[in-house]
Amino acid sequence: MSRRFLLLLALTCAAAVGNLYFAQALTPLAAEGLGVSTGAATLAVTATQVGYAAGNYLLVPLGDRFPHRRLLTVLLCLTGLGLLVAGLAPGLPVLVTASAAVGLTSVAASVVGPLAAGLVAPGRRGEVSGMLASGAIGGMLLSRAFGGSLAEAWGWRTPYLVAAAVMLLLAWVLAAALPVRPAPAAGRPYRALLAEPLRLLRTEPELRRSSFYQATVFAGFSAVWTGVVLLLTGPAYGLGAPAAGLLALVGAATMVCTPLAGRLTDRRGPDLVNLVCLLGTLASAVVLAAGALGGAAGMAALVVGTLLLDVAMQCGMVANTTRVYALRADARSRLTTAYMTCAYLGGSAGSWLGARAFGAAGWPGVCALLALCAAAALARHLAAVARQRTGPRAGRAASSAPGAGRKSRRGSR
Structure with a gap:
């Protein structure tokens, strides 16, 4: 795979993921243009997220x-x-239906990942996953600014029309660029394909392990971003809702970190990257807890803590997808x-739990929830690594070795 082709795939991920987020910046203008309330206009954003899950x-x-x-x-x-x-x-x-x-x-990003993994040698899958993740992160972060700027200048419809032209291009x-390759399950009944993910979760221990890591960390991540809006708009800071959007921009650093995590995964295996990322997630809970202080010191803690959490979550995802x-x-x-x-599902549960943790115990409760999620994933990870090292089949448990194949499933049983 040439670097130019990889950049094209990363751009595709960025454009596809950006479609899920740029409408968030258009809600007030769309509401005004359509003559509806802002609350009603948010249904378009909700419909996009529900459609993506489906x-x-x-x-x-x-x-x-x-x-x-x-x-x-x-x-x-x-x-x-x-x-x-x-x-x-x-x-x-x-608008809601569309x-x-x-x-x-x-x-497209979920389709591009498996495509790219099949076009490179096992020793480059981490690097490729990191580049695709970088593109997706860039699309998520830049799409809001893209949508808001175009809407302010030329109306709320313009971002949709520009995005449509980009997707068709x-x-x-x-x-013209993608290679023609036969599908591995060509002719398989669609109903069987839909049932297969549940069967794979039952039969593939390494899939369960990676899914558990991502679900728990993403739950804590979602809880933090649900609670931080309530914190910033509350009495401790007294800021407006856009402050959370500005804080989210610190996550741009992950665009640089995910390719590095991918290369490390190729060299040392996903288990080491998972360990570092889970420890980083746990450390971010400690740093973020100081955000309850308010003022300049509290804001600094929020900036450092959210940056650490973003990097840990996204880099951990690179390791998990490489293993999968x-x-x-x-x-x-x-x-x-x-x-x-x-x-x-983990992220959705985290958003729900984060709001309730904030209501029950304030910002420290949200940070405690993040720490609990990270600790659960870390305990699971340490147990899996210990079994690989001491079990009778440790020699064949190659899940943490670069380019591990199907035999990696046996190691974490």
Whole structure:
């Protein structure tokens, strides 16, 4: 895989992920333009997220049934058409419906990952996963600024129309650039593909392990970002809601860190990267707790703590996906579905628990929840590594070795 082609795939991830977030900055202007309340206009954002969750479960497994070039081209074209309809929507019902369709089809990043893993040698999967993660992070962070700036200058419809043009252009480029490769499960019934992720979770210990790490850490991550808005707008700081958006920009540093984590994963294996990231997540809970002090010292703690948490979560995800992609070359899309579903459920639970932890114990309660999530994942990780080292099959438990294959499943039983 050439570096130019890898950058094209990273750009595709950025554009697809950006579709999930840029509408958040348009809500007030869209509400004004459509003559509805701001609360009603947020339904478009909610519909996009719900559609994305459904797309990961319903569409990503098709990556094992259809050639990636055809699937990606169709998904990007459908996303472009959905964005076009949203940009031309005459009223809120059409906008909400189109937004759900955009979320449903914006799963290109989940399709690109398995595609890229199959195009490189096992010793480069971490590097490639890190680059794709960097692209996705950039799309998430920059899309809000992109959407807000265009909307302020030319109206709320403009970002949708520009995004539609970008997706259709990417579809045309990828149709010419992607290699033609047969699908590993061509002709497999769709119903069987949908049932496969649950079976894989039962039969693949290393998939369960990676999914547990990501679900718990993402739960703590979501709890923090739910609680930090309440903290910043509360009496300790008295800031407006946009302050949380500015704080989120510190996560841009992860665009540099994830490729480095990928290279380290290739050299030393995912277990070492997971260990460092879980310890970093636990340390971030301690740093973030000082945010309750308020003032300059508290804000500094929030900046450092959220940066540490962002880096730990995203770099840990690179290690987890590298481990998952090494399990079965014939089922990478279905493995991705199982992994992403677990991560999404963990994040949703974390948001719910974070709001309740803040209501019950304030910001220290949110930090305690983050520490509990990190400790649970760390305990699971240490137990798995100990079994690999002392168990009778430790020699074959190659999950932490670069380029580990299906035999890695036996090590964590």
